[in-house]
Amino acid sequence: MVGSPESHIGWTFITNHARVLAAIADNPNVRIRDIAAHCRLTERAVSRIIADLEQDGYLSHTREGRTNTYRIEPGKVLRHPAEAGLPLASLLSLLVQDESERTGQQQPVLH
Numbered sequence: 442m443v444g445s446p447e448s449h450i451g452w453t454f455i456t457n458h459a460r461v462l463a464a465i466a467d468n469p470n471v472r473i474r475d476i477a478a479h480c481r482l483t484e485r486a487v488s489r490i491i492a493d494l495e496q497d498g499y500l501s502h503t504r505e506g507r508t509n510t511y512r513i514e515p516g517k518v519l520r521h522p523a524e525a526g527l528p529l530a531s532l533l534s535l536l537v538q539d540e541s542e543r544t545g546q547q548q549p550v551l552h
Contacts (some may be wrong), residue, residue, distance in 0.1 A: 455536070457482060461490045462529070465486035465500065465511045472509075499529060 460480040464471055473491070477484045491511075494500035499517050502509045515530035 458490050459532065459536060461487055461512065463533060464531045466513055466537045469511045470508055
């Protein structure tokens with residue numbers, strides 16, 4: 442992951458869950474430590490968010506040695522009734538595209 446963003450005080454448009462998912466979409470083998478630094482969260486908070494996402498079927502992982510490889514379920518719909526029917530892939534395409542443009546990296550393919 443490229444550098445950490447500036448810290449921020451106050452409300453934001455994007456939830457920490459969405460930020461963590463975007464970081465994983467950008468690199469399915471990303472370490473929790475790197476997600477935490479990028480999202481300005483603690484490793485413990487990132488672990489809880491990943492557990493939430495796995496519990497509700499938005500994310501799964503396989504362990505390969507000491508590395509986790511995450512798999513996002515892009516067809517799962519967003520949870521809030523206001524976004525009923527909108528697939529996770531739609532949200533991630535906005536967030537990951539934005540991240541790619543900021544860092545100059547190629548946009549990853551969602552599984």
